[in-house]
Amino acid sequence: MKRITLLVDWSIGQGEFWLARRLNESGFIVKQIGIPHYGLGNRGVKWRKLILWRQYFDLAIKALRCTSRNDVIVSWNFVVGAFAGCLNHIFRTKRKILSLNMIVHNKGRLNNWLRKTIYLKVLNDKNFFATTHSTKLIEHYQRLFGFQADRVFLLHDSFQEDWEVAESSVTEKSVFCGGDAARDWATLLRVARMLPEIKFICIARRKCFDFCDIPANVEWHFDVTSELFYEKLKSCMIVALPLDSFAPAGLIVMMRAALLGKPIIITETPSTKNYIDNGINGWLISVGDHDELETRIRELLDDNEIRKKFALGLKEKIVSVFSPQAYAAKLAEIINKNVKEDN
DSSP: OOEEEEEOSSOOTTOOOHHHHHHHHTTOEEEEEOOTTOOTHHHHSGGGHHHHHHHHHHHHHHHHHTOOTTOEEEESSHHHHHHHHHHHHHHTOOOEEEEOOOOOOOOOHHHHHHHHHHHHHHTTSTTEEEEESOHHHHHHHHHHHOOOGGGEEEOOOOOOTTSOOOOOOOSSSEEEEEOSTTBOHHHHHHHHHHOTTSEEEEEEOGGGOOOOOOOTTEEEEESOOHHHHHHHHHHSSEEEEOBOOSSOOSHHHHHHHHHTTOOEEEEOOTTGGGTOOBTTTBEEEOTTOHHHHHHHHHHHHHOHHHHHHHHHHHHHHHHHHSOHHHHHHHHHHHHHHHOOOOO
């Protein structure tokens, strides 16, 4: 029976992660390792990112130390898995490492160079494997990092078992936009100015936001708790998520909003196209297209029937196709078929 060490980027004192339980049910022996004394503040403040990376590095070292040759290390956070893969390559410890959800956003020049240097080594190591959201992303990353096609596998995100599923409860005619990675705030604010009669509720990380001219119809919040974030989302009529990146972004907020019965407008990317069938269960818009975003917002706010159709259609698709059970089954298949022991 294959042993798996599952790395999660938070403290595990709150109990077993659902993926560990699902992999156990698939016949693996799963050990879960997390980050002691983990704090969300390390994500929200720029200088504390160094502390977060040190925690990731320590978790990668711990994973190598507590496993044996040919054991499989599965990392929920791709960066942690990349650290483990780099150390595994340097010290030739010969663990099998599968790092989930490869996302490569464009960063500063130094950050891009360091990442490319590490990923070029790691992704061409026979003991390292990864997953990402679409075949187009696999092809894109292959051009960037030059790895063989059998190193990275397709694995769509699922909703998580502790996420709330509910009927829509609207308390005001408003548009919600929130989150961290790759939000196109410039386009969102331009549309808010085009729709002065509509209230927008926006939640961002202060470190990712550098605008000072906020329209009067925009209610702003920074660095709020998860509870307040989803309380604000639940109160709105529609959710709009303009994005400015080809890489995966916005999927967690999109899925959680759909499970709460909200109709979605989101930028078309290789990842969002897996979930949204344009005009059937949501609207897909082009990057930076403020006119299209304004039109779609007006249409949804003015048409109760299409709001209901989009909300129900996307919720049904996510629950039936992108379930935790389907995710764990596909992950188990990837491990059994591709992550082989050395002779």
